[in-house]
Every structure is written in structure tokens, then in C-alpha cells.
Amino acid sequence: MTAPITPALLYLDNITVTFDGFRALNALSLAVDHAEMRAIIGPNGAGKTTMMDVITGKTRPNQGTALFEGSHDLTALDEAAIAELGIGRKFQTPTVFEMHSVEDNLLLASRSRRGPFSTLFARQTPRERERMDMLLDRVRLTAHRRRKAGELSHGQKQWLEIGMLLAQEPKLLLIDEPAAGMTDQETADTVDLLRDIATTKAVIVVEHDMTFVRDLGVKVTCLHEGSVLAEGPLDAVSANERVVEVYLGR
Amino acid sequence: MRTRSVLDRQTIVVIGFLAGAAMLVPIFNGLVAQDSALHVPDHLVPLLGKYLCFALLALSVDLIWGFCGILSLGHGAFFALGGYAMGMYLMRQVGSRGVYAHPVLPDFMVFLNWQELPWFWYGSDIFPIAVLMVVLAPGILALAFGWFAFRSRVTGVYLSIITQAMTFALMLAFFRNDMGFGGNNGLTDFKDILGFPLQAGSTRLVLFVVSAIALGLGYLLCRWLVESKFGKVLVAIRDAENRTRFLGYRVERYKLTVFIISAMLAGLAGALYVPQVGIINPGEFAPENSIEIVIWVAVGGRGTLAGAILGALVVNAGKTWFTGALPEFWLFALGGLFVFVTLLMPRGILGTGQELWDRMRQRSQLHQAAPATSQAAE
Numbered sequence: 001m002t003a004p005i006t007p008a009l010l011y012l013d014n015i016t017v018t019f020d021g022f023r024a025l026n027a028l029s030l031a032v033d034h035a036e037m038r039a040i041i042g043p044n045g046a047g048k049t050t051m052m053d054v055i056t057g058k059t060r061p062n063q064g065t066a067l068f069e070g071s072h073d074l075t076a077l078d079e080a081a082i083a084e085l086g087i088g089r090k091f092q093t094p095t096v097f098e099m100h101s102v103e104d105n106l107l108l109a110s111r112s113r114r115g116p117f118s119t120l121f122a123r124q125t126p127r128e129r130e131r132m133d134m135l136l137d138r139v140r141l142t143a144h145r146r147r148k149a150g151e152l153s154h155g156q157k158q159w160l161e162i163g164m165l166l167a168q169e170p171k172l173l174l175i176d177e178p179a180a181g182m183t184d185q186e187t188a189d190t191v192d193l194l195r196d197i198a199t200t201k202a203v204i205v206v207e208h209d210m211t212f213v214r215d216l217g218v219k220v221t222c223l224h225e226g227s228v229l230a231e232g233p234l235d236a237v238s239a240n241e242r243v244v245e246v247y248l249g250r
Numbered sequence: 251m252r253t254r255s256v257l258d259r260q261t262i263v264v265i266g267f268l269a270g271a272a273m274l275v276p277i278f279n280g281l282v283a284q285d286s287a288l289h290v291p292d293h294l295v296p297l298l299g300k301y302l303c304f305a306l307l308a309l310s311v312d313l314i315w316g317f318c319g320i321l322s323l324g325h326g327a328f329f330a331l332g333g334y335a336m337g338m339y340l341m342r343q344v345g346s347r348g349v350y351a352h353p354v355l356p357d358f359m360v361f362l363n364w365q366e367l368p369w370f371w372y373g374s375d376i377f378p379i380a381v382l383m384v385v386l387a388p389g390i391l392a393l394a395f396g397w398f399a400f401r402s403r404v405t406g407v408y409l410s411i412i413t414q415a416m417t418f419a420l421m422l423a424f425f426r427n428d429m430g431f432g433g434n435n436g437l438t439d440f441k442d443i444l445g446f447p448l449q450a451g452s453t454r455l456v457l458f459v460v461s462a463i464a465l466g467l468g469y470l471l472c473r474w475l476v477e478s479k480f481g482k483v484l485v486a487i488r489d490a491e492n493r494t495r496f497l498g499y500r501v502e503r504y505k506l507t508v509f510i511i512s513a514m515l516a517g518l519a520g521a522l523y524v525p526q527v528g529i530i531n532p533g534e535f536a537p538e539n540s541i542e543i544v545i546w547v548a549v550g551g552r553g554t555l556a557g558a559i560l561g562a563l564v565v566n567a568g569k570t571w572f573t574g575a576l577p578e579f580w581l582f583a584l585g586g587l588f589v590f591v592t593l594l595m596p597r598g599i600l601g602t603g604q605e606l607w608d609r610m611r612q613r614s615q616l617h618q619a620a621p622a623t624s625q626a627a628e
Contacts, residue, residue, distance in 0.1 A: 058492075079495045079496055080495060080498050083498030084498045088496075095490050095493045096493075097485065097489050098489060099485055099489055108483065114500065116503050119478065119483055120480040121478075122480075
């Protein structure tokens, strides 16, 4: 059987992942288009993080197809190769390099050759510096560029990590709970930033905060027990009886 | 930018110290009268040279442990391999002056009734080849070991344990006579290096100066590595390995590269050590030696490079004094020192010193700022 050629940027079909008999993903299928933003919701254990792990190469599915740009088989590549293809990931808890300055964090993330010998002799070009300035401005960290990333507030770290994602110049961004631990104002700003990013790149956002998802105003996929329970606009999904049942308990 | 200038100051201090030592030790040894308090006696010169070799070894461990989080408890193996490579050359230099006066075979081979030189001894009488082997032998071992360990994503304490197993296995192998490296006794009874007698004071001074230069160059190499983007990736791996991987860096390649460089530096240290102490035997592979190196680095301050040098010098000077004055208590003192540093000074001498210095500067800045604001209020 040859893999179907798909116009979608990300195409998951019939993905199953089992851990010691537990089905973390159960015949999951999902397609995300170029420059589309998709929100993924679902109760704990629905398989949201495992799905991200499959897309980024951290976990190998037991069966199923995962294609990027219709031709790259994600199940056969390692994390570094997938990152180079143009898939960036932001983790749930912000993981920035705490001992490095804000600027160095972005520099490490920025798209460039990744081999040991390339970095050994790497020099920052004026164009790169310009890009750094732009990025710092976009995630509002210009004033903090020389500070250690570890000294930033939680919200700032989240933004720095989004900035690092952007520096990678990915085609698809996977963002896990961007609003966690943010103030209302920061959350609102994050919504704006993500909507802005989604005008040119595909974005998958995993989020528990329903107000946040509502503010994003995009197509929603609800996962439950490793497969898609409902898909569509938030209002339609939240009106779905099964979704209500899952969220409010059986 | 501020951190950069601090680091540069550190480089100036280290290089200045080594240059000073390389000039003053020969002067105080050769030109100052023997009864003067400043006189450096002959027996002290190779001892100081030995400390510098240990400092280079500590530097190599700090490069991987301090900056990439690879805690090697088997770095003594690379040091010993470098030492053996140099020892083989020195052995061949003995020529027919050995006890058995065989023109080619070293004494221990004659004693074992060997008829010809084993293949891996070929070329060991040629100095450039010996020097090449000094870095190649540890480098190849590091490549083979690191290739499997890092590709299988062995990290943390598990990696430390297998490095320990590696050096232990090598020790057992080198103890065997048929390994071809002198077995239990190792290689010793060296006569000269490049034609200069090893017992001569002048040769020892030159070896001391060469050790100081090697340490200085090793330091500059490490400094350059850790300040490049390569070094930033190393620190990123140390602090958040998975994150680094998701950024598209092949972590195992970085670890392997820096591990090999470190092993080569350790090998160089071993090669300089052997002519100054006059012997290399399987005892150098002993696991406790490797653990001691880690203690030097921890005491001096991990992840600072200069701290590794400082730690190696301070602990070894302490060891020399202790083993002379209270030999039974040295191991207790060393263990106690490690516990003390781990619990109370986790950043080592240099890191703690830097912390105090920063705090003092902050306080003085506050004092300076305070009158200015009160003036403004008036």
C-alpha cells in the first residue's frame, strides 16, 4: 500500500500508540492545512501530548501513517531531522536554556546549520542580528536581551519559547498550553500573537483553557481516549453530547 | 557584554600565572642561591611539572562535565593511554642500555622470551609517531566508547558507571603480561627523551616549561570552544538535552566531538606526566584515580575552566603535604573535602569567590547610588 498523497501540511492517519497494552492513541486521524490554526482540546489522558510526541519523533507509533507536506514520513525520522523539516515544538512547561541569555536562546534556535563543525566556526552575520532584533521585538523581550533566561517571569519564558519557535522558521508550530500560568493580559496578548503567526504558518495549539480557545476562534478538535471525538467550530464541538459527557464525567 | 569582560580577565590571569611559572621556576631553580628561601630545589621541579599535567587533565574533565554535563569517572584511562604512548617511545630510546642490552626489544620483552617486537610497537621509536599516538590512542578509544554510549542515549549516572567500568577493564587488561605493555610493572627505567637525559636538571626544567605551555594552550582551546556557538550548544545540552534535540541539534554528535577533544587533552597530559615521574603502570587506570580528578574539578569550581586548574593545583599540593605529614589520613581528608565542597560550596572555590565578589560589588553600587538619590531628593 502506498501512502496517499495529500494536500494537507500535516496528515495523520490511523495512528495507534500503545504503552504496555495501554492505548495512548487509538486509530487517530487528523489533517492540518497550510497556514491553519487548530486547537486541540480533551480531558487529561486523551492523548494530546502523545500525539505531539508522534509528530516530533519522540514516540514511534505502532501503526499508522504520519506525513508532513504529503511526502515526508515522520515515523521514520528522528527528532533532529523532523525539526529541520520545519516542525517546531513548545513544551507545556516552558523549557528555555536558563543559563543562557535571552538573546543566546534565540540564537541557538535560529535557523542555521546544526552540525558541531558549523557551530564551532559560526559567526553572527548582520542579517542574523537584524532578525534577532526583530524577533526580540515581536516577543517583547528587547529590554531583557542580555538577562539570563532563568531570571525571566513565567509569562516571559513562555514568550521567549514562542520566540525560539519562530526563530526556527518552522512551517508547523506545535504549542502545548501556551496560556498556562499567564495573567489575563498576557493571555490576551498571546492570543493576538498566535493569530498573527497563524496568518503565515500552521499552528496546532493544545489548551485546557476554554476562554482562550474561544478567543482563538479557530477549528477545534476534541480528543478522547486516543481518538478524535468531535471536530468543528468550538460552539458545535461544545454542544456535542459526547463531548459534554466526557468533560463532565460519565 | 559584562560577562565577556570577566571571562577575558580570567584568561589573562591564567595565562599570566602560567607564563610567570614558566619563567620564575627556572630562574629560582638555576639562578637563585641554594640557601635562599626563594630557591626551588631540583626535586621540586618535576613535582610542579606533575601538578601542571594534572591541571591539564582536570581541564579536560571540566570541558565535558562542566559544560556538557558528561560526568566521566574514567578519564584516567585516556590519561594513562597517552602516558603509555609516551612510555613506549621512552622505552625504545633506552636501546641497548637496558639490563639485557637488547638493541631493539625493551627489557620486559626479553625477560618474557619474546623474539620480536609486537606490531603495535612498530614506529614507537619515532618521536612524531609517538606524539601522534599520544592523541590518537585516547581519541580512538573515546570515539568507540562515545559512539555507542551517546547513540544509545546513555546519560547521567549510568554513563558515569560505564566510564568507570571502561577504565577498570583497561586496568585489568594492562596488568596482563601478554598485553605487551610490561604488565604489572608497566614501563620504566627510561633514559632520555629526544637525546636529552631525563635525570638532568635542564631536561626537567624544559619538561616543566613545556607542561606549562601545553596547559596554557589547552586552556585557550577550551576557552575558545566554550565561547563559540558550539560551546553554547554544549551548555544547552547540559541544561536541557531534550529541548536541544527538538531544536534540531544532534546531541550525540556534539557529545562525541567534545568527548574526543577532552580525551585527547587528557592523553596529552599523560604524555607529559610520564617523563617527569619516570614510570607508567596499570595503576594509572585505577578507578579511584579517575574519581580524584572529578574531585579536583569540583573543589576548584565546575564549569569555569580556571577552577579546574586551581582545584588540581590546590588538592595536589595538599596531597603532597598530607601524604608526607599524615599519610594514613589522606584519603579521609580527600573524602571529607569532597563532602564539604558538595554540601557547602557546590560552585567550588572559584564559583563561591565569584559569588562573594558580585555581592560585594552590588552592595558598593547600592551605596554609591544611595547618596545620588538623596541628593536628587534635596
